[in-house]
Every structure is written in structure tokens, then in C-alpha cells.
Amino acid sequence: MRGWQRGLRSENPQYSTEAVRRILWVWLICVMSSIAVVGQSPEEPGQPPTASAPQTTIPEPNSGSISGTVVDQSGAVIANVRVTLVEPSLASKREALSDGDGRFLFADVISGPFQLTLTASGFATIEQSGMLRGGEDYVAPQIALVVAHAEVDVEVSESSAQVAEDEVKVEEKQRVLGVIPNFYVSYVPNAAPLTAKLKFQLAWKSIINPYTFGITGAIAGIEQADNQFSGYGQGAQGYAKRYGAAYADLVTGSLIGGAILPSLLKQDPRYFYKGTGSRKSRLLYAIATSVVCKGDNRRWQPDYSGILGGLAAGGISNFYYPAQNRSGVTLTFENALIGIAGGAAGNILQEFVVRRFTPHLPVPDSGKP
Numbered sequence: 409m410r411g412w413q414r415g416l417r418s419e420n421p422q423y424s425t426e427a428v429r430r431i432l433w434v435w436l437i438c439v440m441s442s443i444a445v446v447g448q449s450p451e452e453p454g455q456p457p458t459a460s461a462p463q464t465t466i467p468e469p470n471s472g473s474i475s476g477t478v479v480d481q482s483g484a485v486i487a488n489v490r491v492t493l494v495e496p497s498l499a500s501k502r503e504a505l506s507d508g509d510g511r512f513l514f515a516d517v518i519s520g521p522f523q524l525t526l527t528a529s530g531f532a533t534i535e536q537s538g539m540l541r542g543g544e545d546y547v548a549p550q551i552a553l554v555v556a557h558a559e560v561d562v563e564v565s566e567s568s569a570q571v572a573e574d575e576v577k578v579e580e581k582q583r584v585l586g587v588i589p590n591f592y593v594s595y596v597p598n599a600a601p602l603t604a605k606l607k608f609q610l611a612w613k614s615i616i617n618p619y620t621f622g623i624t625g626a627i628a629g630i631e632q633a634d635n636q637f638s639g640y641g642q643g644a645q646g647y648a649k650r651y652g653a654a655y656a657d658l659v660t661g662s663l664i665g666g667a668i669l670p671s672l673l674k675q676d677p678r679y680f681y682k683g684t685g686s687r688k689s690r691l692l693y694a695i696a697t698s699v700v701c702k703g704d705n706r707r708w709q710p711d712y713s714g715i716l717g718g719l720a721a722g723g724i725s726n727f728y729y730p731a732q733n734r735s736g737v738t739l740t741f742e743n744a745l746i747g748i749a750g751g752a753a754g755n756i757l758q759e760f761v762v763r764r765f766t767p768h769l770p771v772p773d774s775g776k777p
Contacts, residue, residue, distance in 0.1 A: 472540050475513040476548030478506045478526060485510030486553060492525040493517070517546075524548065532556045572600035579678075580613060584765050589617050592666070593758055595681045595769050601704040602678070604671035611667040615659055627654045639730020653728055660724050665717020674704040675713045679758055687760075694759040698752035718747040 478489045489506040497520040506512045519542040526534045531553040540546050575596060582590040591610050602610075614620060628651035631637060640649040666677045680702060682693045701711040722740040763769065 470519050470542045471516050472519060472542065472544040472546060473513065473515045474517050474522065474524070474538075474540060474546045474548065475511065476524075476551055478510045478512065478528075478551050478553060480531075480553055481555070483552075486528060486531075489526055489528040489531075489553070492527075494523040494525070496521055496523070519544070526551060526553065528553060530556060568600045569603050572602055572606055575599050576602070576606050576610065579610075582766055582769065584762055586767060587619070589614065589619055590762065590766060592678050593681060593762070594678045595683075595763070597680055597682070598706075599678075599680070601702075601706060602670075602676055604667075607670050607677065608667045610677075611662045614662050614666070620658065621655075624655045624658060625651060637730055637733045639732050653725070656728055657721060657725060660721040661717060664720045665714050669713035669717050669720075673713050675709070675711065676702045676704065677713060678702075679755055681763060682759060683763070690759050691756065694755035695752045697755050698748050714751065715744065715748070718744040 474493065476491075478486045478491075480486055485506075485508075487506055487508050487510060489510070489512070491504050491506065491512045493502045493504070493514050494500075495502075495518060498518055502514060504512045504514060517540055519540050521537065521539050523535060523537045526536075532555070534551060534553060536548065536551065538546065538548070575594065579591050579594060580589075582593065584590050591614055628647055631650045631654070632640075632642065632647050635642070637650060637653065640646040640653075669675070670677045679697060682690050684690075685693075697711075699711055699715070700708050701714065703709045719740060722743045726734045726740075
């Protein structure tokens with residue numbers, strides 16, 4: 409290089425200046441050519457990449473929608489199903505109701521995991537989960553609800569009629585001294601009301617009971633001994649007529665006052681043993697129940713059945729008693745009053761005496777007089 413420079417200096421100055429000008433011109437052309445080639449030719453492998461202008465990208469949307477259809481097991485659409493959407497990423501909850509075609513829709517749902525909960529009356533709750541991508545309109549597969557099988561605790565108890573029937577079975581076994589029937593007394597103060605069937609059942613069992621036939625025969629014998637109802641005469645014929653009349657009185661009284669009217673007026677023909685309280689209160693109770701009784705609604709009320717039954721039986725007896733012994737209206741009412749007094753006396757015996765001679769009875773509930 410130094411020799412070359414010395415050679416240049418040793419030449420003709422004019423020639424040297426021209427040579428330098430040419431060399432500079434060639435150098436400039438080479439530089440310009442290199443710049444042009446670099447700007448136009450592709451990069452060679454192994455060479456560092458050249459800088460390029462940044463590219464502009466369009467961001468994907470980050471929300472979408474979720475929809476679906478709700479049906480039952482038969483495929484019929486279900487309206488008004490409550491659909492709850494839970495988005496864990498947002499810790500939010502949204503609700504919607506299915507329309508008349510069973511469809512539901514949630515719009516503007518943020519992309520990410522989600523959970524659907526479907527509830528409807530009479531159907532089991534269903535939960536579904538999924539993943540929503542940005543800009544996706546997610547359509548859930550058809551959702552079929554299953555009929556709910558609710559577990560119900562059922563308390564099985566006897567009906568009032570069944571309870572009354574069980575209580576009557578006990579009453580039909582009540583016998584004073586183990587022999588004399590005592591059907592029309594309840595030792596259960598809060599006993600179930602009798603059905604019409606049970607009222608007729610008690611009346612019928614009283615009518616056909618062997619004891620009834622025996623007591624009727626004793627009454628007829630006393631009447632004949634005292635020559636009561638003399639129109640019947642004496643002898644076997646007179647005794648038979650007296651027996652028939654006494655039995656007819658018992659039948660009409662039991663049926664009308666113990667079954668027919670109590671069924672129509674919804675009253676209970678039984679005596680309810682008190683057994684608690686002072687003697688005075690029990691005595692007054694026994695007397696009062698000759699004119700009052702319990703209704704089928706378990707409330708105390710006037711004993712229309714017993715009073716009217718006595719009057720009806722007295723009126724009917726005029727058809728079979730001797731003409732000279734038939735009672736008019738006044739005597740009929742007098743007999744009804746006598747019947748009420750007799751009922752009060754019988755109730756007093758029931759309250760203070762009879763129970764002691766009746767075995768195997770239930771213990772009365774003193775808390776419910």
C-alpha cells in the first residue's frame with residue numbers, strides 16, 4: 409500500500425488526479441449497487457434477518473352466547489324451566505327461563521368454563537358444564553329433565569271410623585258381672601264418634617241379646633202378677649201379649665232413640681263415664697247427661713235424639729196397648745219425663761256402681777274428662 413502510494417506520488421500530477429477521480433467514482437458505484445442489492449434480494453440462509461415493519465393483527469372477541477332446549481323424557485318441550493348460568497372466572501350467576509318452545513339463551517357470555525343448572529317443579533335438578541371459546545355461539549345438546557321421585561314420609565294412622573269400630577268392639581264385650589250387657593257406655597271420654605252403621609249395630613245387638621229377652625220376660629211376669637194392662641187378660645195369652653208389648657217398647661226405643669234419630673241428628677247415644685272430680689261434680693254430670701249428649705262433632709248439646717225417641721216410642725205404643733190403657737198426649741209426655749228420670753238414675757248407677765262390677769275395662773283418661 410505504501411509502495412502504491414509512493415508510486416502515485418512519483419507519477420505525473422495530472423495523471424494522478426485523474427486516476428484518483430476514477431477510483432472514487434468506481435467506489436461510489438459499488439457502494440450504491442450494494443445498497444440496491446441488499447434492499448431487493450431475499451435473505452440468504454445463515455444471515456441475520458433484516459428489520460421489517462411490524463404487522464397489525466385483529467384481536468379475537470372474548471365473549472359469546474350459550475343456548476339450548478329443554479324437554480321431558482317423552483321429548484315434549486318444557487316451558488318456564490329456571491336455567492342458572494355460573495361463570496367461575498367471574499364468580500357471577502345469571503338466570504333465565506325457558507320460553508314456550510323450551511328454549512333459553514344467554515348472550516354476552518365471557519369465554520371460559522361455565523356451568524348450567526336447570527330446575528323445574530316436579531323434575532329432578534340437572535347440572536351441565538362446558539367451555540365457551542371467544543366469539544362462539546355455544547348450543548347445548550338437547551337437555552331432557554327426569555321426573556323427580558320425591559321421598560315422602562307417610563305417617564300411617566287409623567281413620568276416625570276405624571278407631572270408632574275398634575272401640576265399639578270393646579264396648580260389645582262389656583258385661584256387668586260378666587253377664588249383663590252394657591253396650592251403651594264408653595269408658596274412653598275422648599272416644600271417636602260413631603258412624604251411622606255402628607249406631608244401628610249397637611241397637612241391633614241390644615235388641616237380639618239373650619239378656620234382653622230374659623229381662624223382657626221378667627217385666628211381663630211382673631206386669632201380669634200386678635194385673636197391669638188388664639185388657640190383655642191372664643193366662644199364657646195375657647202373658648204373651650204383655651211380653652210382646654214390653655219387647656216392642658224396647659225395640660222402638662232402641663231403634664228410634666239409639667240409632668235412627670242419632671244418625672239423622674248426628675248425636676252419640678252413649679253415656680261417657682266421667683270417673684274423676686268430686687262426688688258432687690260427678691253426680692251433677694250423671695244427671696245432666698240424661699238431657700244432654702255429645703254430638704258427632706264431640707261437643708255437648710241437648711239430647712234431642714233421646715227425648716224425641718222416648719216420645720215417639722210412647723206414641724207408637726198406643727197402637728198395641730189395650731184401649732183402656734192407651735196413653736193420650738198428656739200421658740205420653742208424662743212417660744217421656746219418667747223415661748228421662750229413669751235415664752238419670754241409670755247414669756248415676758253407671759258413674760258410681762256399675763263400673764266396679766264390670767271386669768276388663770280400659771282405664772279412663774283423667775286428663776280428658
